[in-house]
Amino acid sequence: MALEIFDSKTGTLREFRPADPEIVRMYVCGPTVYTDAHIGHARSYVSFDVMRRYLELRGHRVRMVINITDLDDVIDQKAARLGEKPEVLAARYGERFLEDLRTLNVRPSYANPRVSENVPAMIGIIEKLNEEGYVYEVDGNHYFRTTLLGGYGQLTHERPEDLLADEPIMEGRENPFDFLIWKKSKEGMVSWDSSLGAGRPGWHIQCYGIMRGVLGDSIDIHGGGEDLKFPHHESNILISLAHKGKDAIGYHVHNGFMTRGKEKMSKSLGNFVPLRDVFERFGGSVVRFYLLRSHYRETIDYDEDDIEKAQQDLDLILGFEKDLKEVEKDGKPRGFVEEEIARHRKTFMDSMDNDFDTPGAITALLDFAGCAKTSPDDLRTTEARLALGVLSEADSVLGLTGAD
Numbered sequence: 508m509a510l511e512i513f514d515s516k517t518g519t520l521r522e523f524r525p526a527d528p529e530i531v532r533m534y535v536c537g538p539t540v541y542t543d544a545h546i547g548h549a550r551s552y553v554s555f556d557v558m559r560r561y562l563e564l565r566g567h568r569v570r571m572v573i574n575i576t577d578l579d580d581v582i583d584q585k586a587a588r589l590g591e592k593p594e595v596l597a598a599r600y601g602e603r604f605l606e607d608l609r610t611l612n613v614r615p616s617y618a619n620p621r622v623s624e625n626v627p628a629m630i631g632i633i634e635k636l637n638e639e640g641y642v643y644e645v646d647g648n649h650y651f652r653t654t655l656l657g658g659y660g661q662l663t664h665e666r667p668e669d670l671l672a673d674e675p676i677m678e679g680r681e682n683p684f685d686f687l688i689w690k691k692s693k694e695g696m697v698s699w700d701s702s703l704g705a706g707r708p709g710w711h712i713q714c715y716g717i718m719r720g721v722l723g724d725s726i727d728i729h730g731g732g733e734d735l736k737f738p739h740h741e742s743n744i745l746i747s748l749a750h751k752g753k754d755a756i757g758y759h760v761h762n763g764f765m766t767r768g769k770e771k772m773s774k775s776l777g778n779f780v781p782l783r784d785v786f787e788r789f790g791g792s793v794v795r796f797y798l799l800r801s802h803y804r805e806t807i808d809y810d811e812d813d814i815e816k817a818q819q820d821l822d823l824i825l826g827f828e829k830d831l832k833e834v835e836k837d838g839k840p841r842g843f844v845e846e847e848i849a850r851h852r853k854t855f856m857d858s859m860d861n862d863f864d865t866p867g868a869i870t871a872l873l874d875f876a877g878c879a880k881t882s883p884d885d886l887r888t889t890e891a892r893l894a895l896g897v898l899s900e901a902d903s904v905l906g907l908t909g910a911d
């Protein structure tokens with residue numbers, strides 16, 4: 508079966524064909540590091556880690572990049588409150604974020620580039636866009652003209668005015684949705700020199716500059732949470748059209764929201780679930796397994812009872828694996844047992860081929876663990892070894908044990 512991935516831009520499942528058959532390039536939008544991650548962040552990175560792992564199981568080499576946004580007003584504001592340098596605060600939370608990824612068994616990235624380390628490449632792109640008329644200045648700040656090149660709506664298929672809850676800010680902009688591409692320097696702000704004056708790049712050009720700089724002209728999968736579609740990823744598409752005449756992205760992939768009490772987790776509602784609090788109670792592998800029991804595009808309503816159920820199911824699978832290791836009965840593998848093992852493996856793989864259907868894949872594993880015909884008591888060592896092979900393959904994708 509071919510792997511099919513849901514592309515948010517076309518709104519359809521599309522067979523996965525990387526631009527370069529040798530190497531799959533994935534870029535996932537990383538966090539702005541001014542505070543610790545919450546459970547919604549974990550969901551995004553675990554979802555894309557499983558995609559990457561499954562592509563690797565299918566024989567692809569994958570370059571996975573998760574950036575770290577270490578230049579932003581919120582970082583400056585918090586650093587000023589704490590009386591420390593923004594770069595020190597951002598470095599600390601950046602390290603804590605990478606620790607969280609390890610706790611979640613997220614495979615190490617090809618790169619975790621910091622925005623602050625890639626500004627010269629962004630400046631080169633901004634200067635080119637400025638020369639070509641895509642950028643204009645208002646009071647030292649520079650904005651990108653979002654009404655050109657088809658404008659917003661190419662990813663969400665909605666008008667920007669229907670996507671914003673609040674009135675957009677004008678500040679002298681030609682169009683209220685035009686985004687800041689170069690912010691002029693002010694006191695206390697880490698800044699760079701450019702032909703547009705001293706300043707620093709805005710958020711959308713940061714990600715675009717890094718992905719092109721680190722991964723090149725074609726990125727197979729650009730990933731992030733649903734909330735990044737607009738304006739962030741819509742803006743990335745417009746920048747790419749202006750810069751290179753085409754969208755650099757093969758597949759636009761977005762994970763669903765996490766809610767709590769059916770309400771979107773947000774700063775204003777104060778209902779974020781800090782990831783480290785969850786780790787203290789359950790441990791990284793269980794949190795990961797809990798998240799994967801829902802399809803990555805579904806909304807998950809955070810519920811600790813569900814994490815406890817996840818723990819029980821995970822124990823069941825790991826117990827099955829342990830039992831298989833203890834089988835000591837000699838004899839050749841029997842055809843009907845081999846068929847049974849192959850059937851479970853196929854269900855697992857077919858589920859993953861269907862837009863990374865991890866709930867389906869996990870159900871296949873639980874069926875396998877509970878299947879009478881393959882109960883370890885009835886098995887021979889040769890058969891147990893085959894079954895362990897299937898489990899270890901599944902583990903390499905789902906990252907259940909942290910073993911690689």
Ligand SMILES: [Zn+2]
Nearest residue numbers: 536537714739
């Ligand atoms: Zn981004």
